[in-house]
Amino acid sequence: MAANGTAGEADEFWLFGYGSLIWKPPPHFDRRIPGWVTGYVRRFWQVRERNIQDHRGTPEAPGRVVTLISRSFWEQLTDHHNSAPDKVWGVAYRIKPDRVAEVKEYLDIREINGYTIHYTPFHPAPGVDPSLLPRNHNRDHPIRTLVYIGTPDNDQFVGPQDPQELAEHIYRSTGPSGPNRDYLWGLEAALDELSPESGDKHVTDLSDRVRAIAAREERKQGPKHQPLSVLQREHQHHEQPHDFRRASSIDEQEETEKAP
Template identity: 70%
Template sequence: MAMFVVSGRLGMPSNNRSETLTKIDHSEDHRGTPEAPGRVVTLIERSYWEQLTDSHDSAPERVWGVAYRIIPEKVAEVKEYLDIREINGYTIHYAPFHPADGSPPIRTLVYIGTPDNEQFVGPQEPQELAEHIFRSQGPSGLNKDYLLSLDTALSELAPDSGDHHIHDLARRVRELEKNCEDETKLLNPTTSVHQQKHSTEEAEEIEEPHH
């Protein structure tokens, strides 16, 4: 029997996917380190979310995501892989997934975080959070790449998702990137001029006639 899994990135065999409340967790084994944990999104129950104070307090009533259909002979392998990957602060739930094309709901397996686990961070001031994401990295890569990829996926797969929190964080991180690039240019203002002068002198030496 096939299994459907709702996941941000599967990394395992599947033969189909369907496009369709996130909160912030910290990650010390993918997008951060134990000394400087990165930030990743996690699903939590709405009843938990309603108890939190958030800078973006207008969460929609539904979660947008991707459901992967796992071929029967790979179900056990994928389940073992996901249990290991999501072991840090998640519990297994089964929930209905409503495909964007209006077809009947699919029973899917999802991993949901609980606020009482040590990985749960909860709400943070948006600019401080953006700066933390901008600085963090881990074995799976830069934390900012994770955020910007998530923002792009939401814009492309679910333009009606209305996830202002993710879009706002991505905007702030892009501004930090631009400011960092501008500062680098200011610290090295003579590089291109020096290189151009050096090249001109070399050209004059080559063109100078020899007697």
């Protein structure tokens, strides 16, 4: 057992993903475990437009991505989404020991735009194959994981927003990596695949609002022949299985993330 009461081998490095890392895994992982952390709230309160791995907007209309907020701090704020699940679901990845330094460097580049390193206990979901867990793991001692968080004191943190205004912003924002709404819908779909209880009302409500905006905009355009409508692209995304294969190199992973 680690000194802080969490389980894990001394040479193991585990990473917790609660946003795009759920469906865009880091390179050189050899184990992927669904589960949750506690003590946080997930919110679309972080700006994202300059990171080389995930452009979801422009300087004029920066996209929005999720960050984790300490629940004790969140409880002091006025949030239009005034409830949040006790568990923040996501995925923990174990990085191969001989690749830890390389992956840390890769992640520092990927998450450098406003995110800082923290450590948090991770609870594997019930039914996870025991062979995937650290040898000394038991349900009373979670796994120590590294997590990147955009804390409220970083310049990219925007704080509480009106849900409809936020949904309109997400719908409008587009960057080199694609529409901001695809990130939102991708997160919703990835969370739904983890567990029957892994949904997040904040994410679902924003997704529903953006779908309604997309339908409204399509009605304005009229019955024009288009290759794929916004709603058709979103539906297609939900039908396609997520690719959770292990990337053999950082270059391969970066190419994967650039693919539509």
